[in-house]
Amino acid sequence: MKKLSFFNKILFIINTIFAIALIFAIFLPGLSPNKFGVFSLFSIVVPAVIIVNILFVIYWIVIGFKKQLLQSFIVLIISYLFIPQLYKFNDNINQEDSNTISLMSFNVRKFNMYKWIKVDDIESKIKDFIENEDPDILALQEYRIPKNFKLKYPYFSNPPAENYSDSIQNSKHRIALGIYSKYPIVKEGIIKYARTSSAAMFIDVLKNKDTIRIYTFHMASLGIVPNQHYFGHDDSEKLVKKVRQSFKVQQQQIDSLNKHINTCKHKVIVTGDLNNTAYSWAYNNVRKNFKDTYLEAGQGFGTTYKFNKFPLRIDYIFVDNHFKVKSHKNYDIQLSDHYPVMATLKLKD
Structure with missing residues (x-):
């Protein structure tokens, strides 16, 4: 695997920040606004943080740096287990029911x-x-x-x-x-x-x-x-x-x-x-x-x-x-x- 260019090194640092931010999002629901008002503000941007991590996974796949994609990929899997889904796939067919x-x-x-x-x-x-x-x-x-x-x-x-x-x-x-x-x-x-x-x-x-x-x-x-x-x-x-x-x-x-x-x-x-x-x-x-x-x-x-x-x-x-x-x-x-x-x-x- 070839080394990262300077540009990609900078991107990977940014990627790391967003990965850490998504891990932090797991703990947000337990932080009382009365005690942790500043941290509570972060809940507003969690959807954007999830999307950015997904984009980083796609980016590392496209340019071939598979090792770097693992960071956001693993964090996304962990977050999926602990926080509500941002996007839902649902193929359930709603059957008619009178009650x-x-x-x-x-x-x-x-x-x-x-x-x-x-x-x-x-x-x-x-x-x-x-x-x-x-x-x-x-x-x-x-x-x-x-x-x-x-x-x-x-x-x-x-x-x-x-x-x-x-x-x-x-x-x-x-x-x-x-x-x-x-x-x-x-x-x-x-x-x-x-x-x-x-x-x-x-x-x-x-x-x-x-x-x-x-x-x-x-x-x-x-x-x-x-x-x-x-x-x-x-x-x-x-x-x-x-x-x-x-x-x-x-x-x-x-x-x-x-x-x-x-x-x-x-x-x-x-x-x-x-x-x-x-x-x-x-x-x-x-x-x-x-x-x-x-x-x-x-x-x-x-x-x-x-x-x-x-x-x-x-x-x-x-x-x-x-x-x-x-x-x-x-x-x-x-x-x-x-x-x-x-x-x-x-x-x-």
């Missing part, structure tokens, strides 16, 4: 209230899309009561915000979450997040003889705006501080949500916009004993949000062990800054 539940989760970004997307009548287009897909349960985040969005669901929940936050006293104000259901809603409620002015919500639905609890949430935004540059020292410093603080708020929100989930005696589905990747403390602590429907039956990158055209998965559906995941689908539609996801579930006997 299933389909659930869709969608951050609708207030139905384009401030014209972020240059598309007219977003409300009607989202309505047509949902009616075409026809999920049994529909969980919406960044929801507001719209004018042209009347779905033919017999049951709906959008709890008032009164008393869930010390900063909101208007009883007419409602939380920015809503759940539509084809099944009777026998109970609804909110989960006040500790020390934050937002909340999660839940409903209990009755399907045959089973009571199923469905939670939906919208965790604190990281405040990173696509197509905006953060290269200046002051801008970068402000961004880091803002993201660190958002991670800490997310931890408070997740602790409150999990405390409530732990009191539930029903079968549980948890869904929503986590505003964080699958390589974070946030994901690890919401998922816990649940199954991620994308990892069970999804395919591709599972993209739910594109940041400057880079695919990110930050919206999730989690189910407990009472459910078998029959299918998971991601939709590539430009009706919000997020893409909807839907899972078909079967209650185990």
Whole structure:
């Protein structure tokens, strides 16, 4: 094997840095944002680190330096065993089954209230899309009561915000979450997040003889705006501080949500916009004993949000062990800054 050129030696050093970074990513989910805020920031770029390591393996194969490819190859194998997959190959065929539940989760970004997307009548287009897909349960985040969005669901929940936050006293104000259901809603409620002015919500639905609890949430935004540059020292410093603080708020929100989930005696589905990747403390602590429907039956990158055209998965559906995941689908539609996801579930006997 011939020696590396100076250029390839430099590349191999860079390769080593990215390989070490991917090993570090294995330990990220265990680092509390309250204690390790700076390190938690790294979870955002783990998908890019995985892709770079894959590209290095391809590069070393193409130019014939097989010994050098082992570094990233071995690290990728190790990471595959310990962290969620970035890309899923799935050839499972979803067989029809009458005893299933389909659930869709969608951050609708207030139905384009401030014209972020240059598309007219977003409300009607989202309505047509949902009616075409026809999920049994529909969980919406960044929801507001719209004018042209009347779905033919017999049951709906959008709890008032009164008393869930010390900063909101208007009883007419409602939380920015809503759940539509084809099944009777026998109970609804909110989960006040500790020390934050937002909340999660839940409903209990009755399907045959089973009571199923469905939670939906919208965790604190990281405040990173696509197509905006953060290269200046002051801008970068402000961004880091803002993201660190958002991670800490997310931890408070997740602790409150999990405390409530732990009191539930029903079968549980948890869904929503986590505003964080699958390589974070946030994901690890919401998922816990649940199954991620994308990892069970999804395919591709599972993209739910594109940041400057880079695919990110930050919206999730989690189910407990009472459910078998029959299918998971991601939709590539430009009706919000997020893409909807839907899972078909079967209650185990």
